[in-house]
Amino acid sequence: MGVARLMYLKGDMSYAQGGADRSEEATDEALFQRVAEGDARAYRGLVDRHAAPQFRYARRLLGNGDDAQEVVQEAFLRVWREAGRWRPGQAKFTTWLYRVVTNLCIDRKRRWRVLFTDQPPERADEGPAADGRMMAAEQAAALQGCLDALAPRQRSAILLCYFEEMSNREAAEVMGLSVDALESLLTRGRQRLRELLARQGIDKTDWYNESQETDRHY
């Protein structure tokens, strides 16, 4: 505690003496290098930039916010503790962080495999789906349920490419896969998702089919 506390204070002092907030302009990689030197302010700069997107990603991957908090906390603990092992020229900081969060989420899902099946949750009301009048919130919940029912690695591949807007190479690097293996996961994930959506009746709704009606929900 004493050493960490001293480093924390030292980091703050060096920024204070320098005047400008260097964390505003520095790249993630530069901040990560400073974190390796015990610079707590650089660490906080990385938290400010990346906590929210990583939380959002982990929540989508895990399906709930409490687990996502635990995963993101563990990931940032590793940012602080393992910064010294990262070398410039290796993966970008964001790729490294996404990889840590992805692996933590997938490990967590594997441990709970008995609790998860590939069946989407039952919909309480079967009525409105087929005629496309499902409310936006219902459709979102049903679709999220189908996404949650995918195998963790398929879900992760889809989230990285569709929700995090990564290129195929970036997503493959995060998952530690070749691009071919990533494509295979995406193909199987999308096929499975379409089957699940059809089973839920979402492929008949205006969420799936082009319609001006849906856009009014937003």
Next chain:
Amino acid sequence: MNRKRLIGIIESYGADEARWPEAERAAAMAELDRQPDAEALLAAPAGLDRALSRLKAATGDAALPPGFLAKLQTIPLTRRQGRRGIEVPDWLKAWPQLSSLAAGMMLAGFVAGMALPPQQPSVEIEIGLAVYGTSMNAEIGS
């Protein structure tokens, strides 16, 4: 680019060309233009893309739970940093391959040794021993 690869791209990345691999995008779009059933190829993947986009819009702005950011920022106050990793020289990083090579050479030597017939003492050694024995006898006799 051919039809099979085009379909593979659509099945993996969806109907939106912006998501297709950059290196293959132009060729895939040209291949799509050549397909008489292009619209049908894109129809179902486009539906899934639309549903995913709408889910993203509906769930995109999840705020961090209250106090969570502050909790993350206190980590340096409570946790020590790990040690820096030891810098390993490049040549030492190849030790698994080198050790395999050494083990392979030892195995090959052992097999070769077992396969060869037992060595007979050479004629030169026998003659040498005989000459040495004769001279020793002569010395003892004298």
